[in-house]
Amino acid sequence: MNRNPSPSRSGPEPERKRARRGSARTLILDAAVQLIREKGFAATSVDDLCKAAGVTKGAFFHNFESKEALGVALAEYWGEMTAPMFAAAPYHQPADPLDRVLAYVDFRKELVQGGIPDFSCVAGTLSQETYGEYPAIREACGNTIFGHAATLEPDFAEAIEEYGVTGTTAPSLARHTQAVLQGAFIMAKAGGEREAVLDALSHLRRYLELLFGREPSHGHA
Amino acid sequence: MNRNPSPSRSGPEPERKRARRGSARTLILDAAVQLIREKGFAATSVDDLCKAAGVTKGAFFHNFESKEALGVALAEYWGEMTAPMFAAAPYHQPADPLDRVLAYVDFRKELVQGGIPDFSCVAGTLSQETYGEYPAIREACGNTIFGHAATLEPDFAEAIEEYGVTGTTAPSLARHTQAVLQGAFIMAKAGGEREAVLDALSHLRRYLELLFGREPSHGHA
DNA sequence: AGTTAAATACCAACCGGTTGGTATGTATGT
């Protein structure tokens, strides 16, 4: 959970070693997003990564101490890539907090485009696969997933207060939203059809509507 | 989807090549359940499997044409192992169909014991990891997962009719139940705490209670 | 029941290719 490995340090992070334009590091990270989504972490070799990124192995091990370190960096990179995208998404506009979380669910539906590897969650895939062997990667994935869930908490907290909902909490609802998404991705993969994601998200939307006492709008799952 | 590879055959299946006592095949399959849960498919080598099962590599490739074939067999084995357990579980007893599906959710909560690799779904893990590289394994996992989901459909269908629920179907609800479970396992792995599963299942239970118009009993998520 | 032959189940040693990782060299900017 500690994102700050250096033990005693004050002041702003030096933030060296971050992506400089089209550096090898970024090329490798971008290649890793694609390859690991398609084949998984273990099945993607360092050579695969280098070939896809158009760099040599020397560049790889210059930028990443090991393959495991690449995995950790990838989980963080994924979070840094997606966070601005969600921050700029239109689901924040509604004045009603419940409308915002419902718009979030609808927004996640809109993201379901292209092949299944194209929209599934890299952090979820990585986390599941590296759980036993690379705890550091799993932890980095956890930070990314729970970090994204945390961005939903304010809206849920407001909605809970405004609608007077009892028996649950904003963090729990935010995490459940992510759980349904992750499960939906697995069902889509297992069934080979991306409609499974839309189906699960429709159920999630109806759950929230029922929980907050709003008439189901027009769910069709 | 075709479980019957022999093209033109009538009469009952010969069913050779099934587990005879503590044969190598079963030893390997049992070892595979444990190892693949812990490390994943790609990270588990054939040698690992053989060592854990106490057999040699010759025995492995005598029983399974390839590592991929082991994966397919494992998905089927997993389904054959769990199906009788669920069939004999007490959640079938209630007279009311809604009570039965709610009892199923509670039963899944009870299964959450021990370490996370001990209760997570082998088929879900396998499916996610092998999606891109081994379509045959992914399909076998899909059959197992959707096959289990199908066992819930009759109860959901009855409940829908009895309670007059509209806007969804029994297959959709059955699949959503599995989606929430799979997502819960991922969140548990990502967060390193099994309570995440209980939390997600509490939300699922409340969704079903709200959807079927029953007073939430005492959910505590 | 006893003999035999074939099929089955398993074992130990081995193979070529790939793995993550390293050692060393080089071009460039300061």
Added chain:
DNA sequence: ACATACATACCAACCGGTTGGTATTTAACT
């Protein structure tokens, strides 16, 4: 001159899979 950012060449370990062989079970025939 020196550190950074890469490239090239290489390695021991390990990978999935194959080999040729043996012990055991099954089936067929007498």
